[in-house]
Amino acid sequence: MSKRSLTLFAFAFFCLGLAGFSGSRNGSAIKKMVEAFKKDPRGPYQGIRWFCPDGTILPPKQRCPRPGGIQHALLKEAVKKLGQEHGIYLGQILAGTRFEDFLAAAHQSSRMKQYQMEKYLQAADDGWIVRRARYYRGAVQIEDEEAWGERFLT
16 A cells, blocks of 8 residues: 555544544535645644643743743634534644543543544654644644653653
8 A cells, every 4th residue: 555545544534533523514624624734834723822830821922920831832713613512633732731631531532542643644644734834833842742741651
């Protein structure tokens, strides 16, 4: 099987696997959204923000009033809505994500599976939805992602 065929198969599997959560969102609308993200310099993200421990979100040049804030990309409203209303999570950044939300036990660990599939698609399809956003400085802070992963596994 060629790399392109494998990538298309994985994307189809990804979309079909989400069909149960997508409600009124049809596959063509999701496909259009994905294609737009591939061309967008920020992909599924709207900007860089500080996420403070008290729940406030601040512009990138401000700092959280108390230590413990993390800085990374803020998802576009359409991406947040897709996750909240339909259980489809694109452009996931783990830092700051609650473990319970990531495990999504009520949905057979769907969010965790989507994260794994998204990472595969990024590797197999030249970045997939973060094709251009992977060069968006500060979108993902690797040290915060690694720290989240270590806490998750312990």
